[in-house]
Amino acid sequence: MLGLDVSTGVDGVVEKIEQLPTDLFAETLQSILVHLQDQNRAVDLIETCDKFQRAGISLDQKTVQDVTRLMSHYFRLAAKSNLNADILVNKLTECSSKWSKPTLQLVHKFWTEHGALLHAHQELLTMASTGQLVDIQWKLGMAVSSDTCRSLNSPFISVLMKIADTSGEMSYKSFEMTVQQFQNFHRQFKEMASVLETV
Template sequence: MVEMELSSDVDAVIENIGQLPPDVFAETCHEILLHLQGKSSAVDLVKNCHRFQIAGVNLDWKSVQDIIRLLSFNFRSAAKSKLTPELLITKLSKASCKWSKPALQVVHLLWIENGSLVQTHQETQAMLSIGQLVDIQWKLGMAVSSDTCRSLNSPYITILMKIADTYGEISYKSFEMTVLQFQNFFKQFKEMASVLETV
């Protein structure tokens, strides 16, 4: 697994967590745990920024993203190591002395309620190791000029896919295809949809 990428050091992120009221922190943790259980496709950064601002804690987007990444990383690591709530709190406390007692109590309570569900889902995800298609968009275009292409004035389709990976990070993939390729692509999607309706 790639090490967690934080814009600042871990202690600074934990100090930002300490600014959050326990109920707001619990809501964010709960949203992350739902994602790690496969019950939501991703953790909504905008929603969390707004939630923090309403609570009077003004953090920039990167700071909020760092909080989400740190918590996701720790919950995923705890699930992988099958940590009990007590061991998770011990591990967090040893990693940094900046954790506030209310924050640790929230983590402890939520891990009691959700730990085994996260462990089960993470084990399944590890076996599958696939993302989730969140959205797909397409548009028709026409090539009218090019320095290298000889077949101009032929239509093409541009596809944009929004994908949530197993860690909840959203990424976009785009590609182009001919109309014939797109028709085949569409036909395969229809076939998958009809098979899924029978399941």
């Protein structure tokens, strides 16, 4: 579920978290928050490992990655579901009995202070999430018979768009346009392409 090593499991990751001094765990939570707000592409595992080693805590990069994945998962879950700090702590204790009270209090305090900000960011992402245009196909057709159309023998353009939504699901949108509408559509796509080249 979380991409954690089966041999380690959630309990093993929590045991490693419990080895961390409070200030280092707080810094780790802060770097995860920055990442989840898209202010940083990823949590720098090497830098985090170095901080731990300077503090006398010997955790390998894989363990630091597991800690980051675990806390990122629960922060995302809490942000998307708009969970308060009490419910987040309950979710953490459901996944492992190895949490100490001081560590859970730190997570509670951290989420109380920063959870609303991350929830607002998740809401913006949901509102701004649009599909990605994967493919567009078009073909020229000619209307030769119709029950409702009066002007037959006029050309039209049939367009099929393949769109990937934010979850990765593919959908198809199809529509028809007159030749003049298609020319205007084409011109607008060219304008968008030229604007995107300048970004």
